[in-house]
Amino acid sequence: MKTMSKTKEVSQKDKKLKISGAEALVRCLIAEGVDLIYGYPGGAIMPVYDEFYKFSDELHHVLTRHEQGAIHAAQGYARSSGKVGVAIATSGPGATNLVTGIADAQIDSTPVVCITGQVGSHLLGSDAFQETDIISISTPVTKWNYQITKAAEIPGILAKAFYIARSGRPGPVLIDITKDAQFGEMEFEYTPCSHIRSYVPIPAMDVSQVMAAAQLINSAKKPFVVWGQGVILGKAEKEFLAFIEKSGIPTASTLLGLSAMSTEHPLNMGMVGMHGNYAPNVLTNECDVLIGVGMRFDDRVTGSLHTYAKQAKVIHFEIDPAEVNKNVKSDVAVIGNAKETLAALLPHLKTKTYPEWIEKFKALYKIEFDEVINGQLNPTSEGLTMAEVIKLLNVETKGEAIIVSDVGQHQMIASRYSSFKRSNSKITSGGLGTMGFALPAAIGAKMGAPEREVVAIVGDGSFQMTIQELGTIMQTSAAVKIVVLNNDFLGMVRQWQELFFDKRYAYTVMTNPDFVKIGEGYRIQSKRVSKRDELVRAIKEMIASKDAYLLDVSVTKEDNVFPMIPTGASVSEIRLK
Amino acid sequence: MENILYTISVYTENNLGLLNRIATIFLKRHINIESLTVSNSEIEHVSRFIIVAYMPEEQVKKIVTQIDKQVEVIKAYYHTNEESIFLQSALFKIKSSLLFDMRQIQNIIKKSNSQIVTVNRDFFVIEKSGRKEEIEDLYNELLPYGIMQFVRSGRISVSKDEMRISDILKKQLN
Numbered sequence: 192m193k194t195m196s197k198t199k200e201v202s203q204k205d206k207k208l209k210i211s212g213a214e215a216l217v218r219c220l221i222a223e224g225v226d227l228i229y230g231y232p233g234g235a236i237m238p239v240y241d242e243f244y245k246f247s248d249e250l251h252h253v254l255t256r257h258e259q260g261a262i263h264a265a266q267g268y269a270r271s272s273g274k275v276g277v278a279i280a281t282s283g284p285g286a287t288n289l290v291t292g293i294a295d296a297q298i299d300s301t302p303v304v305c306i307t308g309q310v311g312s313h314l315l316g317s318d319a320f321q322e323t324d325i326i327s328i329s330t331p332v333t334k335w336n337y338q339i340t341k342a343a344e345i346p347g348i349l350a351k352a353f354y355i356a357r358s359g360r361p362g363p364v365l366i367d368i369t370k371d372a373q374f375g376e377m378e379f380e381y382t383p384c385s386h387i388r389s390y391v392p393i394p395a396m397d398v399s400q401v402m403a404a405a406q407l408i409n410s411a412k413k414p415f416v417v418w419g420q421g422v423i424l425g426k427a428e429k430e431f432l433a434f435i436e437k438s439g440i441p442t443a444s445t446l447l448g449l450s451a452m453s454t455e456h457p458l459n460m461g462m463v464g465m466h467g468n469y470a471p472n473v474l475t476n477e478c479d480v481l482i483g484v485g486m487r488f489d490d491r492v493t494g495s496l497h498t499y500a501k502q503a504k505v506i507h508f509e510i511d512p513a514e515v516n517k518n519v520k521s522d523v524a525v526i527g528n529a530k531e532t533l534a535a536l537l538p539h540l541k542t543k544t545y546p547e548w549i550e551k552f553k554a555l556y557k558i559e560f561d562e563v564i565n566g567q568l569n570p571t572s573e574g575l576t577m578a579e580v581i582k583l584l585n586v587e588t589k590g591e592a593i594i595v596s597d598v599g600q601h602q603m604i605a606s607r608y609s610s611f612k613r614s615n616s617k618i619t620s621g622g623l624g625t626m627g628f629a630l631p632a633a634i635g636a637k638m639g640a641p642e643r644e645v646v647a648i649v650g651d652g653s654f655q656m657t658i659q660e661l662g663t664i665m666q667t668s669a670a671v672k673i674v675v676l677n678n679d680f681l682g683m684v685r686q687w688q689e690l691f692f693d694k695r696y697a698y699t700v701m702t703n704p705d706f707v708k709i710g711e712g713y714r715i716q717s718k719r720v721s722k723r724d725e726l727v728r729a730i731k732e733m734i735a736s737k738d739a740y741l742l743d744v745s746v747t748k749e750d751n752v753f754p755m756i757p758t759g760a761s762v763s764e765i766r767l768k
Numbered sequence: 769m770e771n772i773l774y775t776i777s778v779y780t781e782n783n784l785g786l787l788n789r790i791a792t793i794f795l796k797r798h799i800n801i802e803s804l805t806v807s808n809s810e811i812e813h814v815s816r817f818i819i820v821a822y823m824p825e826e827q828v829k830k831i832v833t834q835i836d837k838q839v840e841v842i843k844a845y846y847h848t849n850e851e852s853i854f855l856q857s858a859l860f861k862i863k864s865s866l867l868f869d870m871r872q873i874q875n876i877i878k879k880s881n882s883q884i885v886t887v888n889r890d891f892f893v894i895e896k897s898g899r900k901e902e903i904e905d906l907y908n909e910l911l912p913y914g915i916m917q918f919v920r921s922g923r924i925s926v927s928k929d930e931m932r933i934s935d936i937l938k939k940q941l942n
Contacts, residue, residue, distance in 0.1 A: 326785055326788075327785075327788055330785065330788050330789050330792055331789075331792045331796065334839065335839045335840075336785070337785075338784075338785075355839055386940075387839065388842070388937055388940045389780065389781050389839065389840050389841060389842045389940075390839045390840075391940070511837065512833055512836070512837070513830070513833040513834050513836070513837045515833075516829070516830075517830055517833075
C-alpha cells in the first residue's frame with residue numbers, strides 16, 4: 192500500500208483519532224473522494240447512518256425507495272462519471288435486495304462498492320433478526336467481498352474495496368460490517384491501497400503479440416473490428432479512433448460499447464449482435480481478420496459459436512485473460528488495457544483503406560434501410576413507432592444526451608437508432624438484462640454528470656419494476672427525462688411468442704395504470720401522447736424543461752424489432768423480417 | 769471431448785471465504801469435484817488447494833483462468849497424473865479380535881505396506897497412503913472380515929515442474 196503524502200502521514204499520526212467504526216467508515220468514504228452515496232437505512236446499519244447525519248456537509252446521501260434502486264443508481268453514477276459508485280443497505284432484506292444490481296455490475300464490469308450492515312458478530316450464525324449470509328450469497332456475483340467484524344479492520348478493507356472495484360477490469364465489491372464493528376472504537380488512519388500481492392489488475396503487455404497483431408492487420412484484405420465497453424472503461428476512445436482511422440478498417444460496436452465512437456463516423460457500421468445491424472452481422476462471417484477490442488464475444492453478439500467467423504483469423508485485445516479463448520478462439524491475443532495496447536499497435540500499422548470492402552457494408556446497409564429502418568423511422572401508418580420517438584429525441588438532444596435504457600424492445604430500438612456524439616452516453620443493462628434498471632440508473636447518471644441531459648428510455652413493463660424511484664426524483668429534484676415507450680405489452684417476450692410460440696401470448700399483456708397520474712402524484716410534470724404532431728411538441732417541451740419530465744408515448748402494440756438473429760442461428764442468418 | 773482427471777493446484781492468500789469462492793467456479797459449470805484438500809504451502813501465510821476433477825482439457829484451461837482471476841488467488845495451475853506426484857491416505861477401523869483370530873489380516877497389512885496406527889481392546893486402526901487403486905485393493909481385501917469404519921482423504925500432490933510462487937510474489941512487490 193502506498194502512503195499518502197508524508198506531511199499528511201505525520202499530521203495524522205500526531206493526532207491519531209480514536210473514533211467509532213461507523214465514523215471511520217464515513218471518513219474512509221470521504222478520503223476516497225466519495226461525495227455521493229445511494230442507500231436505504233435499517234437496524235444493522237444505523238450507527239453508520241448516525242454518522243451520515245453528522246457528516247452531511249461532506250457526504251451527500253440519496254435515499255432511494257428500494258435497495259435495488261440504490262445499487263442501480265450507484266451503477267448509473269459510476270457509468271456516467273467514471274468514478275466508483277457506492278450503495279449502502281442494512282442486513283437481511285436490505286442486503287439481498289442489492290443482489291440483482293451487484294450481479295448486473297459484475298457482468299457489465301461496473302465499479303461499485305456496496306456496504307451492508309450485519310448483525311452483531313456474537314449473533315452470527317444464530318439466525319438472528321435480519322441476519323442473512325450475504326457473503327455467501329454475493330460471492331459468485333462480486334469481484335471481491337469481505338465481512339468486517341472488528342472496527343480496526345475498516346480502513347484497510349475499505350481501501351482495498353475501492354482499489355479492487357476500480358482497477359483492472361472493474362466490478363462490484365461488497366463489504367459487510369457487523370454492528371459491533373460499527374460501534375467499536377479504533378484509532379483511525381487511512382492509507383489508500385495501490386497494490387495487493389495476489390492481484391494483477393492489468394497484466395503486462397506482450398510486445399510480440401502486438402507485433403503479431405499488426406502483421407495480421409496489415410496483411411488483411413477484409414478486416415473488421417468489433418469494439419466493446421473496454422474502450423470506454425479503459426478511456427481508450429482516442430486511441431481506438433486513431434487505430435480505426437489509420438488502419439481504415441470498418442468497425443461496429445457491441446451494445447455496451449455504444450457511444451465510444453461517434454455514430455456519424457464513416458467507418459462506424461453500427462452495432463453487432465442479436466438486434467444489431469445487418470451489414471456488420473452478415474460480414475462477420477465474410478471478413479478475413481476479425482479484431483475484437485475490449486469485448487467478450489457474448490452469445491448475444493456471436494449467435495451460434497459453431498458458425499461464428501470461422502473463416503477469419505481472430506485478434507483479441509482484452510484486459511481480462513479469462514476472456515481470451517473463453518467463447519471464441521483467438522489467433523493473436525493482446526492482453527492489457529486497450530489504451531496502452533492500441534497505442535502500442537498504432538505505429539506498426541500501415542495506413543490503408545478498403546473501398547470495395549466498405550462498399551459491401553454500404554450495400555447491406557441499403558438493404559436494411561429499405562426493409563427495416565426506413566419504415567421504422569418514417570412510418571406511413573397511423574400508429575407511432577418506437578424508432579421515430581428516438582429519431583425526434585436525437586434531433587432535440589443533438590446526440591449529446593446520455594441515453595439510459597431498460598431491457599426489452601425499447602432498449603434495442605434505443606440502441607439501434609440513438610445518435611451519439613460523445614462517449615459515456617449509453618447506459619443500459621447488457622449482460623444481465625435487468626428490467627427496472629433504467630429509472631434508478633438514470634437518476635445516478637444525472638447526478639454523476641449533472642451538466643448533461645439524461646434521458647431514460649423505459650418500457651411499460653420495465654418502468655413498473657422500479658417505478659417507486661419516481662419518489663427519489665421528487666425528493667432530490669434530479670432532472671431526469673423519462674420516456675415510456677408504451678405498447679401495453681411485455682414487448683420483447685411477446686415478439687418471441689409471436690415468432691417462436693405461434694402467437695400464444697402467455698401473460699405478456701399489461702393492463703397499465705395512468706402513468707401521467709402517477710407522475711403527477713410524484714409532482715413530476717407528465718404528459719401522454721399517441722399522435723405524431725403531439726409527439727414533436729411534447730419532446731421539445733420535455734427537453735426544454737429544467738426539471739424532471741415524464742412522457743408516456745403510446746406506440747404500436749405489436750411491432751417487432753428487426754433485424755434479429757434467432758437463438759442458435761448464425762450471425763449471417765440474421766432475419767430482416 | 770475426452771474427460772481427463774486433472775489436478776488443479778491453487779496458491780492463495782489464507783482468507784476466509786476463498787474456499788466458497790473457488791468452489792462456486794466448479795458448481796457454476798456443473799463439475800463434480802472428486803477431491804479437495806487445503807493446507808499450508810511451502811510459503812508462510814500462503815495456502816494451497818489441491819482440487820481433483822474430471823473434465824476436457826479445454827475446460828480445465830478456462831477453469832484455471834477463472835480461478836486465477838480471483839483477487840486473493842496468487843496462481844493456479846493444472847496437471848495430469850503424469851505431470852505430478854500424488855497420493856491419498858486412508859484409515860480402516862477393524863475389530864481387534866480379528867487381528868488375533870485371523871492370521872490373514874496380518875498378512876494383508878504386511879503385503880499392502882500399510883501401518884497399524886493404534887490398537888486397543890476393541891479395535892485397531894490401519895493407515896494406508898498411496899494411489900487410490902492401492903487403497904481400493906486394500907479395502908476389497910479387508911471387506912470380507914468386516915470394516916467398522918473407512919475414510920479416505922483427498923489427493924495431495926506436488927508437481928514435477930517448478931511452481932515459482934516466491935518469484936511471482938517477489939515480482940508483484942516490485
